[in-house]
Amino acid sequence: MVDATERNSLRALAARWMEHASNPEMEERRRLWRAVKDLKMERPVILVETCMLPDYIGQDELVCHDPYLRNVEKSLFEIVRHADEIGDDIVVDPYFRIPWELEIGDYGLPIEAYHAISCDGSDLAYSFDFSVRSEADADKLHLRENRVDRALSHQRHALLQEIFGDILPVRLGGYDPFDTDPGYRPWLGNLFGGLTMNLFKLVGNNNLLYWVYDNPALIDRIMKIIHADRVAHFQFLEREGLLYRNTDTWMPCPGSYGFVSDLPDTTEDDRDVRLKDCWVWVESQESAPISPKMFNEFFLPYIADVTRPFGLAYWGCCEAVHDRLPYIEKAIPNLRAVSVSGWSNFFKMAEMLGKKYVYSRKPTPAYISGAYPDWERVEKDVRDTLTATIREGCNLEICFRDIYTVNDDRSR
Numbered sequence: 181m182v183d184a185t186e187r188n189s190l191r192a193l194a195a196r197w198m199e200h201a202s203n204p205e206m207e208e209r210r211r212l213w214r215a216v217k218d219l220k221m222e223r224p225v226i227l228v229e230t231c232m233l234p235d236y237i238g239q240d241e242l243v244c245h246d247p248y249l250r251n252v253e254k255s256l257f258e259i260v261r262h263a264d265e266i267g268d269d270i271v272v273d274p275y276f277r278i279p280w281e282l283e284i285g286d287y288g289l290p291i292e293a294y295h296a297i298s299c300d301g302s303d304l305a306y307s308f309d310f311s312v313r314s315e316a317d318a319d320k321l322h323l324r325e326n327r328v329d330r331a332l333s334h335q336r337h338a339l340l341q342e343i344f345g346d347i348l349p350v351r352l353g354g355y356d357p358f359d360t361d362p363g364y365r366p367w368l369g370n371l372f373g374g375l376t377m378n379l380f381k382l383v384g385n386n387n388l389l390y391w392v393y394d395n396p397a398l399i400d401r402i403m404k405i406i407h408a409d410r411v412a413h414f415q416f417l418e419r420e421g422l423l424y425r426n427t428d429t430w431m432p433c434p435g436s437y438g439f440v441s442d443l444p445d446t447t448e449d450d451r452d453v454r455l456k457d458c459w460v461w462v463e464s465q466e467s468a469p470i471s472p473k474m475f476n477e478f479f480l481p482y483i484a485d486v487t488r489p490f491g492l493a494y495w496g497c498c499e500a501v502h503d504r505l506p507y508i509e510k511a512i513p514n515l516r517a518v519s520v521s522g523w524s525n526f527f528k529m530a531e532m533l534g535k536k537y538v539y540s541r542k543p544t545p546a547y548i549s550g551a552y553p554d555w556e557r558v559e560k561d562v563r564d565t566l567t568a569t570i571r572e573g574c575n576l577e578i579c580f581r582d583i584y585t586v587n588d589d590r591s592r
Contacts, residue, residue: 231366251363310384354424369430432459435579484511
């Protein structure tokens, strides 16, 4: 039973959400994002990621007691506050999305995370058990089992539709591959095809880096399993009708929107969605210390194969790309956008990407975080980006990501 306080809070936030969604400026922002992804940029677009800020919405600001509704409340509040005060190119859609509830098994060996908690109770850092330590361990690996809980998914859709659907319609579709908190799913729309993240979680960083020299056959054997598992996962989503076209604010990767003319627009009743209608996001941060040549030999062929059924691909996250982009371009013909993090050479990336791809810039978040923000470095970071991209005529989007704290100073 939803009490009156919870209902009133959710409905009030839904109404504020729709106020933003009804603003004519939203259509103009969609057009500007689409122009960038169409490689016909009119001006750079900017988006600030707020979901990694644990204090952006304080727990004392939430009124819902039910854990699921509390997370929904946080989701609504976060978008409303973002649209209220940040002043970037956020797009607020005239609907609220929830994902299918999926259960995904393990590889035959568990991936167990260990978390370090800070004095204020927040998650400070984490590591994993790294359960594959030998060839005998690798013998236990198999493809994971995928299952969708349709009953729970429809139940949650009906609940939210009853609470505020007359104000803000609720859509069901897609899934969130990263966040397991029901009701709060900031990574909705990510069809994540990266493989080395799970390789790292299974074997650890040291083995990942050493085994390409000491036991390359074992690395290749594990990569075959992870690759086959990811392909089977995407086929499951397509076969079961669980896909949602991530060509709106369902991000093709964290921090960027998927508006593009080369793929079908999303509709209220997305049926018969195929992988070819969607973006895929791939990256390989964990292999960044490995030479481009070895990356091309051991990892890129498997990652590239995952991208083949999709309409368009976005490459990269926080890793440097300038030293291996030629290999990536050749292997992934449907590549459209490339992440340019602080580890990349801005100017070299501008020359290499030119007008062929989206220059998806990730400014260095450390300059904004901490007790004392360094505004001069923030400005230099952006100015260097503009200097590099204007000279080469790049299609620029600026995605401020991984800002983990603003030291309780939202005015930043």
